[in-house]
Amino acid sequence: MKIITSILLLLLLVSCTESNTDCIDRMKDEFITQNSERDFTFIYEFEQDGEQYYIFDNGVAFDAIAVVLNEDCDSVCSFGGFRTNNPDPCTDYQNGINSARQIWP
Numbered sequence: 001m002k003i004i005t006s007i008l009l010l011l012l013l014v015s016c017t018e019s020n021t022d023c024i025d026r027m028k029d030e031f032i033t034q035n036s037e038r039d040f041t042f043i044y045e046f047e048q049d050g051e052q053y054y055i056f057d058n059g060v061a062f063d064a065i066a067v068v069l070n071e072d073c074d075s076v077c078s079f080g081g082f083r084t085n086n087p088d089p090c091t092d093y094q095n096g097i098n099s100a101r102q103i104w105p
Helices: 002-014 020-035 091-098
Strands: 042-048 051-057 066-070 075-079 101-104
Touching (some): 020 042, 020 101, 051 091, 075 091
Antiparallel strands (some): 042 051, 042 101
16 A cells, blocks of 8 residues: 555656656656565556556555556556455556556566
């Protein structure tokens, strides 16, 4: 949960001041730094409706939630974990998520 909170805080701080590419690169770098020693952590990307999306999956325990960001570093949805009342389900992005390709590690 701490990692997810860190990611979301970082999103708020950088999304208004950086270009799209810089923002995503910074998010990737931060995620890799925080998760490089952990197993089952991944970054994926997919394209849907002409837009690029990134999945940051910290793979922590069974209640881990993966966050999906658009190319503007906005969180568009989340999935995974035991939460059944997820306020931001990824139903609109399911096709893209299913075809995502792993970009890290």
